[in-house]
Amino acid sequence: MPKSYDRLAGSYKVLEQLAFGRLLHKVREQAVDELLDKLEPHQQVLILGEGDGRFLQSLTHKCKTPCHITCIDKSAQMLARAQAKVTPTADLHVNFVLADATRDIPLDTYDVIISLFFLDNFAATTLQTLIPKLANHLTHQGIWLLADFRQAKYGLAVWRSRMWLWLMYRFFRFVTDIEADQLVDPTRLFKEHGFLQLERQSFQHGFVVLETWQKEHTQPLKR
Numbered sequence: 001m002p003k004s005y006d007r008l009a010g011s012y013k014v015l016e017q018l019a020f021g022r023l024l025h026k027v028r029e030q031a032v033d034e035l036l037d038k039l040e041p042h043q044q045v046l047i048l049g050e051g052d053g054r055f056l057q058s059l060t061h062k063c064k065t066p067c068h069i070t071c072i073d074k075s076a077q078m079l080a081r082a083q084a085k086v087t088p089t090a091d092l093h094v095n096f097v098l099a100d101a102t103r104d105i106p107l108d109t110y111d112v113i114i115s116l117f118f119l120d121n122f123a124a125t126t127l128q129t130l131i132p133k134l135a136n137h138l139t140h141q142g143i144w145l146l147a148d149f150r151q152a153k154y155g156l157a158v159w160r161s162r163m164w165l166w167l168m169y170r171f172f173r174f175v176t177d178i179e180a181d182q183l184v185d186p187t188r189l190f191k192e193h194g195f196l197q198l199e200r201q202s203f204q205h206g207f208v209v210l211e212t213w214q215k216e217h218t219q220p221l222k223r
Helices: 012-020 023-038 054-062 076-084 124-135 157-175 187-192
Strands: 043-048 067-073 092-098 110-116 138-149 195-203 208-215
Touching: 012 023, 023 054, 023 110, 023 138, 023 195, 023 208, 054 067, 054 092, 067 076, 076 092, 124 138, 124 187, 138 157, 187 195
Parallel strands: 043 067, 043 110, 067 092, 110 138
Antiparallel strands: 138 208, 195 208
């Protein structure tokens, strides 16, 4: 089997729990709550790189607001696992799309974009084109909810996060086809392309963050 997330589909949850315990589960659940607090009826939601579907499963279980969700993943095995976890209803339609989000985004506009542990797969050069491309698919004052790893800023967590990031990137580069070999913080790109950070939560001294950004400008901001 060639390098891809297909190789991890069956073992991803176990590997995650061995490495991080319930940390990422906690972040996903918090992300669900953040989304439900802001979601309005009949909005279009785009989920990028959902993986094995645990966020989507929790969202569709809790969500009582009618909406349309498009879930994109380029791993067929991950997408199949996500689809198996979801039971759509009359008010909650989920469209699963096997695609590379860097190349193909269905529809023209979305009210909400969700990327949980997705942007950290990409090198800086890709993020410089991907973030503005996705921003063009987001409505004015639309919400981008993201969770990702960050380099911790203080205490022993600095060395711990460096160790984990070094191990993670070498493991995922060996097993999957991710292009990144180090973590890139996309904060500057979000600000340059017209986003205002509404909320930010950090976990384990900043090693993981959950951020809510709002698209405030239609044109990129000057540096």
